[in-house]
Every structure is written in structure tokens, then in C-alpha cells.
Amino acid sequence: MNRAVTLRDAAVAEMAGIAARHPQQFRAMPPARLRALALFLASTGLLVFGLWRLEFSPSRLVDGFGQLVHFLGLMIPPDPGTWSRTMLILRGLSETLAIALLGTLGAALLAFPLGFLAAWNTSVNRLVQFLSRRVLDSVRGIDALIWALIWVSVVGLGPFAGVLAILTSDIGTFGKLYSEAIEAADRKAVEGVTASGGGKLHGIRFGVLPAVLPVMAGHVLYMFESNTRSSTIIGIVGAGGIGLMLSEMIRTLEWGVVSFIVLLILVTVAVIDTISGRLRAALAGARAG
Amino acid sequence: MATALTRLPDERLAELLHGYRASSAGPRRRALLLALTIAFLVAVAAQVAEVDLPRLWEHAGAFFGYFDRITMLESGAGRVWADPAEWFWGWRKWGVLLLDTLLIAYVGTALGGLGGFLLAFCASANLVSNPWARGAARRFLEFCRTVPDIVFALIFVIAFGLGPVPGVLAIAIHSMGALGKLFSEVVENIDMKPVEGANAAGASWPAMVRFAVLPQVLANFISYALLRFEINVRQASVLGFVGAGGIGQDLIEAIRKFYYNDVAALLLLIIVTVMLIDLGTERLRHRLIGALESRA
Known part of the structure; x- marks a missing residue:
């Protein structure tokens, strides 16, 4: 006779005894499970309520997806149309890249002092640190698209407004990332500088800065990648870049041009990601080595 | 207790300084090259993105004025938070x-x-x-x-x-x-x-x-x-x-x-x-x- 079978038989025969000894395992519904179920039901309920409240209806979805499939058919093949329009698209793309580069670098520079003010170990005092944090948070809470609208009304339409929009919204992000990097820096170096008679600024320059600069450079590259994505769309509100062309083409239903532009964006983003990924890997290697 | 740092003889110092310069020349050159590349890219990008600093300078007041304006009540009765x-x-x-x-x-x-x-x-x-x-x-x-x-x-x-x-x-x-x-x-x-x-x-x-x-x-x-x-x-x-x-x-x-x-x-x-x-x-x-x- 098989040994496993006897073990199972024994367990089945002893069922009542096992149940008496481990009541927890034989409860129909353990409390943890009940809680998870309630949470699941609540979130599903909210989802259903949301679908109802936001006017989802099967007929609308079927109609819409039918339209989408139709558009998709028109998008093939991707075709920029005339030669002059191709040049316009390429000009938009170069503007997008320029906006991303200038916005990222400008924000990286301007956020530099703010990062130190917002980190508890390098700030002037608690109040300054708290205020800097809140200012950075508020700046971050406003989307780049909103900043673009505001800047368009200040300096007028065009890519310059886009640069300023990316720059403003990124100051918040950079400030936060910088201050976190500064707070995570090893404090022994600062103690060393202080012990040999250096002041607070010396401590920052020779103790903190060498440790955080490579981290900051990594953040800058990463944000450049992310900004190439955001600067493709701020043209929608007139702040330069390829987004203006894209939204025009979508509104006039030129689907071949739309798919061409989208493909162009995908390729550009992939290229930028690869280059910046390499640079970041090199940076990380240099830091480790 | 007075402590004095030992001072190295001049020729030894010169030797050390020379070694330091030689070893830091490579990274320095690379940093300079990087800075030049970035400066070049920024100049090109500024051209493409129509960066116009004088215009920004002229309108910088308008940017802060915007936030000043949006927090003023339309009736002119002071700041918005005076009348929530x-x-x-x-x-x-x-x-x-x-x-x-x-x-x-x-x-x-x-x-x-x-x-x-x-x-x-x-x-x-x-x-x-x-x-x-x-x-x-x-x-x-x-x-x-x-x-x-x-x-x-x-x-x-x-x-x-x-x-x-x-x-x-x-x-x-x-x-x-x-x-x-x-x-x-x-x-x-x-x-x-x-x-x-x-x-x-x-x-x-x-x-x-x-x-x-x-x-x-x-x-x-x-x-x-x-x-x-x-x-x-x-x-x-x-x-x-x-x-x-x-x-x-x-x-x-x-x-x-x-x-x-x-x-x-x-x-x-x-x-x-x-x-x-x-x-x-x-x-x-x-x-x-x-x-x-x-x-x-």
C-alpha cells in the first residue's frame, strides 16, 4: 500500500480531532479574509458608481471603439503629406527637444540653492526648511500644462513659454529630489571638515557637495527623459514644440499625419532614453568605482 | 598644549603639488570638455526655442503681477482671502x-x-x-x-x-x-x-x-x-x-x-x-x- 495514501486516510479519519485542535484554520471566514473581501467589494462598488456617474454606457463605448478602429484604419500608412509639412513637423520636434533641454538645465540650476534650504541638515533653520518644502510642494502640485498657460499669458505664444513652463514645474521636483539626496548624504565628511576648522559653508562645499553631485546629475538626466515626454504635449496650449502640430492634425482629422508624428515621438523618446540610460549607467559606475 | 603641524621641506612640497596637478589634469580636462559641450547644446537650443531673456526681464514683473492680480478681489476690496x-x-x-x-x-x-x-x-x-x-x-x-x-x-x-x-x-x-x-x-x-x-x-x-x-x-x-x-x-x-x-x-x-x-x-x-x-x-x-x- 502507498504511504501517502495512508497518511491522507489517517488525516481524513482524524478530521474531527484536527478541527478541534486548529479552530482558526477551520473557520468559514477568517477575519483577515473578511476584511480583504470588504475592501474588495468597496473598491468594486466605487468603480461601478464611477462608471455610472461618469456616463459610461455600453452603446457609447461600442460606438466609440467602432470610430477608433475606423481612425486606426486611416492611420495606416503614416504619411506626413507634403514636404513643407514634414519640415514643420521636424521643426516642432527640434523645438520640443530644445524646450526639454533648456527647461531641465534651468530648473536644475535654480533648484540647487532651494534643495539645500529644504534639507534639514544644510538649511538655515527649521522655519526656512519648512517654508522651502511647502513652496516646492505647491510648485509641484501645479501641472506643467497649467504653468504653460500662465507663461503664455506672460511672454506670449511660442517655445519660450514652454521652456519657462517646464522650468517652473521642474524646480519643485528637483528641489525635492536634491533635498532628499542631501539628507541621505554621509555626515562623517561634514564632521571631518568641521573638525579641521571649516565653517558651515565649507562643510557643504567639501563635505556634502562631492557626495551629492553625481546623484544630482543622475536626477537631471532622468528628468530630461521625462521632460522630452512632457514637452511633446505643452504645444497643445500654444507653448511651442510638436504638440501644436499634433493637436491641429488630430482636430482636422489628418490621421496619416497623426500616426507619423506619434511614431516620430516614439522613436525620439526611445533614442533619448537609450542615450540617457547609458550616461546614467556610466555615472553610477563612476560613483561605484 | 601647543601642537604644531610638521611642515614639509619645500622641494618635497613642490613634488607633491606636481603629482597632484598631474593626476587631476585628466578629470579637469574632461569636466571642461563636458561644460563646453553643454554650453554649445544650450546655445543651439536657445536659438531653436526662441529664448528671449530681455523679453523675460521685461515681463518678469507681469509673472509675479499675475499672482498679485489673481489674488485681488474684482470689486477692489482687498485680497481674496479677506472675503472667502x-x-x-x-x-x-x-x-x-x-x-x-x-x-x-x-x-x-x-x-x-x-x-x-x-x-x-x-x-x-x-x-x-x-x-x-x-x-x-x-x-x-x-x-x-x-x-x-x-x-x-x-x-x-x-x-x-x-x-x-x-x-x-x-x-x-x-x-x-x-x-x-x-x-x-x-x-x-x-x-x-x-x-x-x-x-x-x-x-x-x-x-x-x-x-x-x-x-x-x-x-x-x-x-x-x-x-x-x-x-x-x-x-x-x-x-x-x-x-x-x-x-x-x-x-x-x-x-x-x-x-x-x-x-x-x-x-x-x-x-x-x-x-x-x-x-x-x-x-x-x-x-x-x-x-x-x-x-x-
């Missing part, structure tokens, strides 16, 4: 719009999370051995997360008509791409022993995923979904710019039509909501991670 009732005259309408915006973000995140959840298992190297199926799932996810959600929204507005439906779908598709990638990375890092156990006991593929994979990844999945929800609240607040529902519609109208006080009120509402959501999800995620660590 007049400032937030539309709070009923705005409150509903704000809740709608949150709902758009929630439904979008939930639908996108669901899609990402299903696709993540197909895109994981350790669960799907067919490279074609895996590659197709990955490329699709990549496409979904690279195209900005507002571009999806622009297209969907034409297909589905104005309103929150295109907004939700745009957020859902973009989140599906982003979450699907994160989810599949979590799945690829699981402990494979339970999977082997389930397979050895003859479990079907769905049963194996349910009992061997899901318990290991669920907490991480929820944590990522919460992070995405936070991002989507921001996104949902601007989708109204292209007619895809939420509070953005009123905001862009207020900015374009120069309803200054409304701009200030709406911006404040958005900032406060985003901050509260950030704080709330951060708490939740910490609790989730804490619960996870105490179980491990």
Missing part, C-alpha cells in the same frame, strides 16, 4: 467637479490597473515561455506608456464625444502601460519555488498564477497602483483642457477669459487636493509596506 465667500462663490459647482476629477482618476487607475494586471503576467519571462507572446505584450505596454495620456484624450474626445469618458479611457490606457511594466518587473522577481510546487501538483496556468504568484505580488501591486493614482489625480485635473472632463475645463476657461479670482480659487483647490492625496496615499503605502514586513 465671494472668492469661493462657486464652491458647490467646483466641489462636484473636483470629486468628478478624483473619480476620473480612480476609475482610470482601476481600469488601467486591471489591464496592466492581466498583461503583466503575459509579459513576464518566468511565466510565459513563448517569446512572441511576451514580446507582443511588452511592445504594446511600451506603446501605451510612451504616448502621453493627453494625446490619447485628444483622439478619444473625437471618437467618444466630449465628457469624462475619453478622459477615463486615456488615463486607463496610459496607466495600463506604466503599471503593466512595473507589475511585470515585480512578477519577474518572485520566488519560483511555489510556482514549481503548483506545477508539480498539476495546476493549470490560471490556478498556478492564483495560488503561487498572486500572494507574493499583490501588496507590491497595490502600492504601485496607489502611486499611479497620485499621478493620475494631477493628470485628471488638466485633461479638461482638451474637453475630457474634470475641473480642468473650468480652469482653462477661467485662465482664457481672465476670471482672475476663479483662477486663484481653482489653483488653490487643485494644489490642496493633490497634496492631501499625496499625503493619504503615502500613509497607506507605508502601512502596506509595514504590514508586508511584519508578515515576512
